[in-house]
Amino acid sequence: MTIEPEARRVRVVPGGPMLVEGPVEVELPDGTTARSDRFVVALCACRRSRRFPFCDTSHRPKTRRS
Template sequence: MPNKPERPCRITLGDDGPLLVEGPVEITGPDGSVAVSDRFVVAVCMCRRSRMYPWCDTSHRRRARPGERHDTAD
């Protein structure tokens, strides 16, 4: 955990994408594993489809959202 940050950490929520967090970041998973990134902004996966979890690899873009239809012309 950071010691007394100069300003609050900025987190940006998107409608259908990752959680954007100003870095550097350290994420502790439910199993106790730790992922660290020193990037300026990191994208944290919220859909759990990422092969790089907890980091987003844009896998959320490859699947239709629940309720979406993709009709084809006959």
């Protein structure tokens, strides 16, 4: 009998990040691993984040407040 790991839910937010049920480990193209222990992790889909692979809301339009 094989035990299958529980599936992780990934939600793609139009114009925003991918939300992944955590904790997660993300393997980057250079072979390093980024880890987050949060219960939901926002992964950057636009590559504008200074915290890539994690989202820092850089995808949001800049607006000035009066």
